[in-house]
Structure formats: structure tokens, C-alpha cells
Amino acid sequence: MSATLIGQSLLSGLMSGCLYALLGLGLTLTWKYLRIINLAHFALIFLAAYLTYEMSTRGWHPFLSALLLLPVFFMLGAAQQVLMSRYKVDEFASVIVTFGVTIIIESLIQYVWSADFIRVEKRLARGSLELGPWLAPWDQLIMCGFSIIACLLVWVVLKHTWHGKALRAQLDNPSIAAAFGVPNRKLSLALAGMGSAFAALGGVFIALLFTLTPSQIYSWFGVILATVLLGGLGSTFGALAAGMVIGVGESLTMALTAPAWAPIVPFTLLILILILWPERL
């Protein structure tokens, strides 16, 4: 086992971690602040990825697609939340309802784009950054930048703005918060919208970094849920750190054993968290 290989594994692991955090960001926020376990988040990520693909075939730059997709998905997320609160869907029921939505969106994707593998040809930047013997593909580095900035922004908003404080107050004590003027409903819709906009951003990068097929929606469940739970619900830097731990764990497992063993890492962690640390939920 060479130092080059280990180093490369670490580097790819850290970059995967950034992707996991980006994909988990919306999920962890709506889970913590709205008590909704939104499995449809994964389907929205792929819907955005396919739309990015579709637009790329018409010559749209991925960033241009993102500019369109973010507000559209914001509205989608807010609309979903209107329905969720209208029918008073609780945390447990939300898993089942949003899993149903996931299946519907998957079918829709399959209907429109078929189950064949597709790939976006456009790259943000060709090639890789060379760090001595190690390589970091530019597209992945750009994704890492977006992920870290998104986590940082969310943290600042939650910690230091009036909206962020209001959200936390609403979580602690909604009726008292309302009595002091916190607009619970508006904030919930905005947060759900943001969660879904983050799904769109994640989807754009999924389209850039992976070959797409609809059933892949489900392959992300384990690793992202593990990231979100290990990182602590609602914690953006927690998600980044947890994502990196899992990413590095996976890539080292791949390097040391065989690629097929990599998924063991998030699932083992997920089971361990649920057994040893149930209050994480």
C-alpha cells in the first residue's frame, strides 16, 4: 500500500464528504426544524440532475440551469410543505408519504428519460488540479467549494440572523414564539423551499459528476442518512465533518479491500449510530 494511494484515497474521501454534506443539507434542516424526514429530497436531487442533463443537451451551461432550477425547486419545496402542514403529516408519516413521492418522481423520470444510463458531456472545467502525485478533478473541487460555502451560509443565517433565531425559537416553543411575532408558517415554507433548492444544487453536481439512471436515487439513502445523523440533525458543519469521515472511510476501504466493500462503511455507521446513540434522532 503506497503513500500515493493512501493520499489519493484521503483526498477523494474528503471530496466525497463535501458532496454528502451538500446532498444532506436540505434533509438535515427540514428534519430538525420541520420534523419532516423528507425522503423525496433524494428524488428531487435526481429530478434536478435530469433537468440539468436535459438543458445541457440544448446547450445550457450547468450554472445557467442551476440559476433556473434553484428558484423553481424552492417553490416546489414550499408547495410540498403547504401540503404537509395542511394534512398535519407528522415525523413518522412523513417517511412513508415522502417515500411515496420518491417513487412517483422516479417513475416520472423513467417515463421521460427512460432507465438507460445518460451522461452530461459538458464539464465546468476540464482536467484536474495536480497536488504532487495526487489529483483533484476541477469539477469536484468546484462542488466542494459550493458545499462548504452553502454550509457556512446556512450556519451564519441560523446563528446570527433574525430569521435564524426565529426558526430556533419556533422549534423550542412555537406558540410562545408566535406570540412575540415569529411568523411560524412563513418561516416553515421558506425553510422547506431552501431545503429543496439545496436538492437542486446537489442535483446539478450529481449530473456533472455521475452517470445517471433513475434507480440510483435509492443508492444515496444510506450514505446521506448516515451523514446527517452522524453530523447531528440541523448541524451543517457536523454534516461536513461526518461526510468527510464517511467519505474517507469509504475510499480507504476501497483502496485496502475491494470497491464492493465501500457501502459497508455508511451502513455500519448508520446501524451503530441508531444502536449506540439513539438520541441523535
Place this chain on the structure above:
Amino acid sequence: MLKIDRLCVNHGLASALTGVSIEVNRNELVAVIGPNGAGKTTLVNAIARILPVHAGDIFFEGEHVTNLSPLELGARGVALIPEGRRLFTTMTVEENLDIGCYRTLARTHRAASLDHVYDMFPVLRERRKQIAGTLSGGQQQMVAIARALMSRPRLLLIDEPCLGLAPIIVSQVFEVIAMIRDSGVAILLIEQNAVKALKIAQRGYILDCGNIVAQGSPAELEAQGEIKAAYLGAH
């Protein structure tokens, strides 16, 4: 300023208030006294619009507010210091106070209001970065009072502020409430400690089993022998 007319409130099928009428005038501190389970918390929560009203009317400054949401009523200048304090326990002291002045108008006075409440409770200034849930009971009550004051209310609803507090803290809380009264804020004070409450109140009501059973100035209430024996003797 506040006028409650034959208010009825139910918890599910059980009626908790059956036709309660009370009034609070400008610059007045009115005490509502009564035993456990009398319906006192139900009364303030209904006034604050946290509980739905079954029948009867609530008027604030001459306007019918029975159908407003807590959000809308608060905007008119009614603030609640709820039973059990109900702080935002995972947030810091100052963040709790920030929510107190969340509304646009109150927010513009944030700095002055903070100075005001920190002068009133110097210990909160020292502990402004501390998580509210980790404070002592007395300090938490100070945060609850300060949070309500941050909203610059014209009417304060205070529900059993001394519940579970040490006697020395209880006296401080009463002093603070008297100070707030003197600053011109109308107060509806719910208390089980009748003697102390009637000392700082201009008028009092006695609530039992969801009904007002007596009302009047502290002297008038004291003068009614049976009332005194049944409700005012305990402390």
C-alpha cells in the same frame, strides 16, 4: 384597556371557564387569585389567543380581538409571561430577548430595551451568552419577564411568576412587577400567593372552578369574611 365579557373556554369536552368577566384599566395592576385548577392559566392563555374561545368576547382598547391570532394580538401590545416560563431553552439569554423584540417596531428599540432590562436584571447582562435552559429558576423567570418587556407591551399577562421559586426570589419578583406597574404598563397578574399579590394590586378577582366568585379592591376582598377564610388565608 382589556375587557373580558362572559368568556367560556373548554378543554375538549370539559369546560374550564364558564362566563368569566374581568376588566383591566390603563395603568392598573389587577390580580386574579384562585386555587390550583381554577382556570387561571386557561384564562390568560385564552386572552393571549393561544387557546380557542368557546363563547364570550375579548376587547382590547375598545376593539374586538377574540378572533385574532397570537401573532396579531401581540402586535397590538399584549405580551405574555407564561406559566412555567417557557423560555427558548436551547438559545442564549440574549437570543431569548431578541425574540422578545422580534417585531419590527420593537426591533428598532432593541438597544435601548436591552439596556433597560439589563439594568433591571444585572445578572442577565453577565449571563447574556449563557444558554437559557441552564439558568437557575429565578434567573429563568427574569429572562421570561425581560423577554416580555423587550416587546414594549402596553398590557402584560403574568401567569404565576413565582411558581417553584425560593422565598427570597419571590420577593424580588414582586418588587420587579411593582416597578413595571409604576412604569405605566397595565398588568393582569395571576397568583396563588394572594397576600403578596393583593399588596401590589389595585384590584383583585377571585377565580374558582371557572367562575369569578369575588372581586374588588384588596381592602374590599379582605373585608369579606368567607372569602378571606377560603382564598386569602393560606399565605
